[in-house]
Amino acid sequence: MSDASTPCPFDFDAAAQVLEARFGARFTTASGVRAHHAQDEGWHPPAAPDGVLFAASTADVAEAVRICARFNVPVIPYGTGSAMEGSINAVHGGLTIDLSAMNSILSVNPSDMDCTVQAGCTRSILNTHLRDTGLGFPVDPGADATLGGMAATRASGTMTLRYGSMRDNVIGLEVILADGTIVQTGGRARKSSSGYDLTKLFVGSEGTLGIITALTLRLHPLPEHILALRAVFDDSGAAIGFVVLLMQLGYPVARAEFMDELAIEAANRYEKLDYELRPTIFLELHSTTSPLDEAREAILDSLKEYRARSVHLAETAEQRSRIWKTRHNAAHAEPLLRPGTRAMVTDVCVPLSHLAACITETQQDLRATGLCAPIVGHVGDGNFHLAILIDPDSPSEIAEAERLHARLVQRALDYGGTISGEHGIGLGKRQFLRAEHGTGLDVMGRIKQALDPHGIMNPGKIFLPNGKHGTVPASTRAD
Amino acid sequence: MSDASTPCPFDFDAAAQVLEARFGARFTTASGVRAHHAQDEGWHPPAAPDGVLFAASTADVAEAVRICARFNVPVIPYGTGSAMEGSINAVHGGLTIDLSAMNSILSVNPSDMDCTVQAGCTRSILNTHLRDTGLGFPVDPGADATLGGMAATRASGTMTLRYGSMRDNVIGLEVILADGTIVQTGGRARKSSSGYDLTKLFVGSEGTLGIITALTLRLHPLPEHILALRAVFDDSGAAIGFVVLLMQLGYPVARAEFMDELAIEAANRYEKLDYELRPTIFLELHSTTSPLDEAREAILDSLKEYRARSVHLAETAEQRSRIWKTRHNAAHAEPLLRPGTRAMVTDVCVPLSHLAACITETQQDLRATGLCAPIVGHVGDGNFHLAILIDPDSPSEIAEAERLHARLVQRALDYGGTISGEHGIGLGKRQFLRAEHGTGLDVMGRIKQALDPHGIMNPGKIFLPNGKHGTVPASTRAD
The missing domain is CATH 3.30.465.10 (Uridine Diphospho-n-acetylenolpyruvylglucosamine Reductase; domain 3)
Structure with missing residues (x-):
């Protein structure tokens, strides 16, 4: 039996002939198109597929997969290319199916x-x-x-x-x-x-x-009532403690976003703002049926308790959109902190009660290494992102960043968290999967083997080839 | 390769020797204990296991399963026996593992x-x-x-x-x-x-x-603010329409329970009440942070629009507990409508917009057959239950109920719903699984085969033996 984690050798040209006959110009091997489909927005090296199909219907996709299955050709789905962990990089070649035209x-x-x-x-x-x-x-x-x-x-x-x-x-x-x-x-x-x-x-x-x-x-x-604000804190611990309190009290918090000093500095540069360089929370509450007046008073009181330095309410739709634009632009702003660098972006998620400690220790770790990495996070979920800004031409800096990354992931696991909050595993987190899932990884492997016995579905993602995930660490065995 | 949907022949006595040596008196083949574990609260015939293990730890369960695996002995988990679709009936014999002592x-x-x-x-x-x-x-x-x-x-x-x-x-x-x-x-x-x-x-x-x-x-x-009430309506359509409206408006509805005239009649007998014999909604809203005063006014207005005949607010904890006792006792009350009968209990779940039609048509179907079946439901979810009260000694009545059941399930599917809202598949819904899932059932079968290749885990449940689910109906194939 073949191993679903390792694709078989395949003859792309033979498949290409059938694909071209069936799909005409919607199938292409043009190098520009292949290069455009080689990489997502993450930090993993590009890997172009051998060809790209622009699918127009479910039937197209089904037939393309049937053709690929016949020739053992890997199949990679592609939407807008906005993934972060290399999920769409065609590391084993094959056919990328671009579904962006199927947007009905x-x-x-x-x-x-x-x-x-x-x-x-x-x-x-x-x-x-x-x-x-x-x-x-x-x-x-x-x-x-x-x-x-x-x-x-x-x-x-x-x-x-x-x-x-x-x-x-x-x-x-x-x-x-x-x-x-x-x-x-x-x-x-x-x-x-x-x-x-x-x-x-x-x-x-x-x-x-x-x-x-x-x-x-x-x-x-859609919410009838919205309360939004930006609050500046002395330290990350207070900022996160404030959010955790709101969650525990059951307020209808829709968004609770954290940006550290570095992330705010990047936003200031990118958007020509003059926000105070302090840990900042961007908060939004939603209610469909009850006004949020009482919540507003209670929240302003809590902000005092957590010694917020300043609180900026966003009363109008325009002010709210201003707040969220800053947060959404964080990924574009961050590289301005160190021009010429690339961001090694990663995320983890831990139980709320450990979030402040996990972020604080990560900041200490960053200071010790000298690496520059703004932190933003969906902190009401316990989830935060690092954008480690590295010189792509410095192997030592890349190696240092990779060691920091490994420590970050281990720290999240030690706090009972997960190695990926929302970016997936893709290429970038495969080596940590065994540490999180223990024997559960073998269950995943058996499901993969059962549904994709020849390993043609987006090979190289989630699973390391040839069982390189290693064995189960003793600590994950219960009793 | 063996077929995971059909267990292999096995030698229970050989396994029993090992189980007894390992677990002593916690393993038993006493007929009283086996009979106690033969059946859930549903209408499926009892089927006793060959033996019962009272597990005390995860290690117990793991070791018992290892022993059973060695001898191909089926393993059935057992909690309190409150399932409805025969999920714990040992239809192929084997070892029932009673986990009720593992309650830490x-x-x-x-x-x-x-x-x-x-x-x-x-x-x-x-x-x-x-x-x-x-x-x-x-x-x-x-x-x-x-x-x-x-x-x-x-x-x-x-x-x-x-x-x-x-x-x-x-x-x-x-x-x-x-x-x-x-x-x-x-x-x-x-x-x-x-x-x-x-x-x-x-x-x-x-x-x-x-x-x-x-x-x-x-x-x-826990909610700080609770609003609870019982409202009586002229017809099921109005009762359900009222709930659907509340859901769409985004009120924090925690429970929205429906009981039809028959279910109310049963409750009256069981609890010596004199509730009006009309479709009734039991409603509860929860809020952790905002008082529900505005919601209360809006809901009382909506009740007028939906021509509620009477509304009974439950203002105190005692009154609320009174409301929910009636709803919780429905299953015990229903057989009083026809003493000597057994309830064939089933449930389906449909999209909210089709719920009123699905219930109304089911009531018409019931009247046409002459079968007696009170209806209760978690109608805010689109989910309702029938308790078809049948004479266990009347094969014709049982057959009539089974035909009605099949029509109910098909009706739910026709409305874009599911054949089981919350009771599982167990024994009772297996024959309908292909109609709901089409090729998805084969995916489930492949996962079952991958994780339980010898078919020892609760055999006979969900899957019909020997591939009797039939092939995929043409209508489930897209394009």
């Missing part, structure tokens, strides 16, 4: 608060379409990613606090399996106890079990 | 709002333990089930509207696989995009992939 909204059911879209539909296309319904799709990872890509990565971002991540908001999928079979999972009922939860299995599987071609999503009423 | 609370983390418990811990044990923390575990399927059993069935019940089902509230598991391996899934971080979501795969797998021995659960702040 297939149905919207306002009374059931759900919709079905093609995988290439982005969240901004969907939210623009929903404008007059009073409903919205709130999962917001920053980038205007495709919803299929967001599902494949189990994305979250701001707003997860109140509305959940893709795990919670994808209620059904259409998926093409490794043999080209079309599978419909889940459905439109709000709950079900009918068989295995295949929807949740494919969400977060990063294209390694199948290609998502359509999604049924939960929608949410 | 392993840890509670108030600041992270999570806890870890052994699988045999019931929800009342947990909530009693949590009493002074201001937190609670709100998933409430009615019965005081074990949390392991609730996870295995993907249970929900009242409160799912606001707090989610077991799918949403189980964030980590300890599971014993078919070879005795101990796996830890998920963790305490509020979100993760690290590998396949094994937690959600085991939740709802009904013991067919592994035995849950411990769970990490999300806790919720």
Whole structure:
């Protein structure tokens, strides 16, 4: 039996002939197009596929996968290329299927608060379409990613606090399996106890079990009442303590975003602001039915208790959009701190009670190494991101950053957290998967083997080839 | 290769010798104990296991499964026996592992709002333990089930509207696989995009992939403000329309329970009440931070619009407990409508917009057959239950009920719903699984085969033996 974690040798030219005959100009091996599909927004080296298919329908994807299966050709799904961990880099070559033209909204059911879209539909296309319904799709990872890509990565971002991540908001999928079979999972009922939860299995599987071609999503009423503010703190511990308190008290917090001094400095440069260079929380509460006046008073009181240095309420839609623009631009702003560098971006997520300690220790670690890495985070979830700004021509700096990264991941695990909060595993976190999942990684491997026995679905992602994940560390065995 | 849906022949006596040597008196083949473990609370015929092990630890369960694996002996997990679809009936014999003594609370983390418990811990044990923390575990399927059993069935019940089902509230598991391996899934971080979501795969797998021995659960702040009422309507359509409206407006509805005329009649008999024999909604709203005064006025207005005949507010904790006792006792009350009968209990779940039509048509169908079946439901979820009261000695009545059941399930599917909202598949819904999942059922079968190649984990459940699920209906193939 072949090992699904290692793709077989394949003859791309033979597959290309069949693909060209079937798809004409929508299939291409042009080097420019291949190069455009070689890399996401992360720090992993580009790896171009042997060809790209611009799919127009579920049937296209199913047939392309069937053709690839016949020739053992790897298949990589592609949306907008906004992933962070190399999930779409074609490290074993093969065919990249670009789903960005499959961006139709297939149905919207306002009374059931759900919709079905093609995988290439982005969240901004969907939210623009929903404008007059009073409903919205709130999962917001920053980038205007495709919803299929967001599902494949189990994305979250701001707003997860109140509305959940893709795990919670994808209620059904259409998926093409490794043999080209079309599978419909889940459905439109709000709950079900009918068989295995295949929807949740494919969400977060990063294209390694199948290609998502359509999604049924939960929608949410737009908030009637919004309270937004920016608060500046003396130290990270106070900033995070304040957010944790709000979460524990059950306030309807929709977003609670942290930016450290460095991230604020980058924002100041990028947006010509003069924000105080201190740990800052960007907060937003949503309510559909009750005004937030009482919450506002209680929150202002709590801010005093946590010794916030200054509090800036965003009273108008324009002021709110100003707040969130700063947060969303963080990824673009950060490299300005060290021009000429590339950002090695990573994220972890820990239980809330350990978040302040985990961030503080990471900042100490950063100071000890001398590396420059602004920290931003969805701190109400316990999730934070580092953008380690490294000189791409300095092997020693890269090695130092990789050691820091490994310590960060281990620190998150030591605090009972996870090695990836929302960026997936892709290429960048594979070596840490055994440490988090122990024997669970073998279960994942058996599922991969069962659904993709020849290893053609996005090979090289999640799993290290040839069982290099190692054995189970003794500490993960219970009893 | 053996077929995981059909268990192999096995020599129980050989396994029993090893089990007895290892576990002493905690392993028994006494007929009384076996009979006690033969049946859940549903309508499926009893099927006793060959022996029962009272497990005291994860290590016990792992070792018992290893022994059973060696002799191909089926293994059935047992909590309190409160399942409804025959999930714990030992239809192929084998060893039932009773986890009810494994009821410890392993840890509670108030600041992270999570806890870890052994699988045999019931929800009342947990909530009693949590009493002074201001937190609670709100998933409430009615019965005081074990949390392991609730996870295995993907249970929900009242409160799912606001707090989610077991799918949403189980964030980590300890599971014993078919070879005795101990796996830890998920963790305490509020979100993760690290590998396949094994937690959600085991939740709802009904013991067919592994035995849950411990769970990490999300806790919720107890509500500060509660609004509860009972409202009586002229017809089911208005009652359900009212609930759907509240959901769409985003009110913090925690429970929205429906009882039809027959269910109210049963409650009147069981509890010596004199409630009006009309479709009735039992409603509860929760808020942790804002008073519900405005919601109360708006809801009373909506009740007028939906022509509620009478509204009874439950202002005190005692009045609220009175309301919910009536709803919880429904299952015990219903047989009083036709003494001497047994209830064939079933449930389906449809998108909210089709709920009123689905219930109305089901009531018409019931009238046409002459069968007596009160309807209760978690209607804010689109979920409702039928208790078809049948004479256990009348084959024709049983056959009529089975035909009605099949039509109910098909109706739910036609409305885009699911064949089981919260009772699982067990024995009772297996024949409908292909109609709901199409090719997805084959994916489930491949996962079952990969994780339980010899078919020893709760055989006969979810899957029909020997591939009798049939082929994929043409209509489920897209394009």
